[in-house]
Amino acid sequence: MFATRESWYRNTAVGCTIAVGALSLLPDVEVISSRATIEPDHLLAYWLLTLCWLLSRAGAHAVVLTSVIAYGWALELLQIGVPGRSFEWLDGAANMLGAVAGWGSVLIWRKLTRRGV
Numbered sequence: 001m002f003a004t005r006e007s008w009y010r011n012t013a014v015g016c017t018i019a020v021g022a023l024s025l026l027p028d029v030e031v032i033s034s035r036a037t038i039e040p041d042h043l044l045a046y047w048l049l050t051l052c053w054l055l056s057r058a059g060a061h062a063v064v065l066t067s068v069i070a071y072g073w074a075l076e077l078l079q080i081g082v083p084g085r086s087f088e089w090l091d092g093a094a095n096m097l098g099a100v101a102g103w104g105s106v107l108i109w110r111k112l113t114r115r116g117v
Helices: 005-025 040-056 061-081 089-114
Strands: none
Touching: 005 040, 005 061, 040 061, 040 089, 061 089
C-alpha cells in the first residue's frame, strides 16, 4: 500500500495535522477541564505531530519544528473566533513543549538505533 516507511510517516503526519486542526477548531463541548495546568492532550498531540513529520522528512528538523510550533500558535489564534474556544497562552506553551519533546524523542531514538540498541 505504501511504497516506503517514509511515505507511511508522511501520510500519518498529514492525517495527524488535519485531525489536530479539526479538533482545535471545533466548537467546544462540555468537557471537564482544568485550566490551571497544562493539559496532556496538547502535549501528546504536538509530540505525535512532530514525531511523524520528523520521521517522514529526514534532515529537516529546524523546518519541521518551526512549522509545527507556528501551526500550534496559528490554531490558538484562530480559536478566538470559535464558539466556546479562546486563545490560551498555556495551551500554546503546551503545544510548543509537545513539539520540542517530539523533536527530542526523535533525536534520542536515532542516536540509540545508530548504536544498534
